[in-house]
Amino acid sequence: MAVPLKIGQQLVPIAKFRPSMRGFDCEVIVLETAQPTTTRDRMTIHTFLVADQTGSIMMNIWGDDGNCIHNGDIIRIESAEAKVFRGFLHLSVTRFGKIKRVGEDTMLFKEQPNFSDTMWVTEDEAAKMAQSSENV
Template sequence: MSIPLKLGQQLVPIAKFRPSMRGFDCEVIVLETAIPTTTRDGQTIHTFLVADKSASIIMNIWGNDGKFIRNGDIIRIEGAEAKLFKGFMQLTTARFGKLKRVGEDTMLFRETPNVSEMQWVTEEESRSIGSAEEARK
């Protein structure tokens, strides 16, 4: 059983995520978990493959919140961010974002497309690529 949305709350599907989006809400199911990594300054990052009915994406959760998330959990994120890391988009929580487990194992989802496997370029990079291609002609 899922927790109802707040009045006026809209969930953004993964397929609509764009790099640098901030402060949106979404709901995903956890498909895979990875072994947590630790940064040089001692921060822990928990990495998951998550999906909804439109697509899948890599989700990174910093700190202790991620150690309680398991495969099959349905997570609602309030204050989510879509960020680029090395040209690939990932989902994370904003500084004051909230994670809430709202269900388990009962959500329709699509594994493809995985938007974390798509390389994103900035407008500047796109213009420079276009200029280089024009110069070759």
């Protein structure tokens, strides 16, 4: 049984994510789980490949919340953010955001396009890249 949306709540599809978007809600299915990594500050980062009907994206969850997420879980994120990490778009949760498991294995999704495969650059970086290619 699906968990109903709150009154007025709108879910943003992955295809509409843009760098520096914050505070939006989305619902995704977990396709793959990567091995967690630990930062120098001993914080754990869990990385997942997630998807919806419009495509897929990498999702990073900081801390112990990632331990409860498994392949096939359908999760709703309230107050999500899309940010560029090492040039690629990733989905994460804001500090006061919420992750809720709302189902399992019963969501239509597309693996392609993977929006984390596209490198995002600023206008300044694009201009520098264009200038350096002209000088070659």
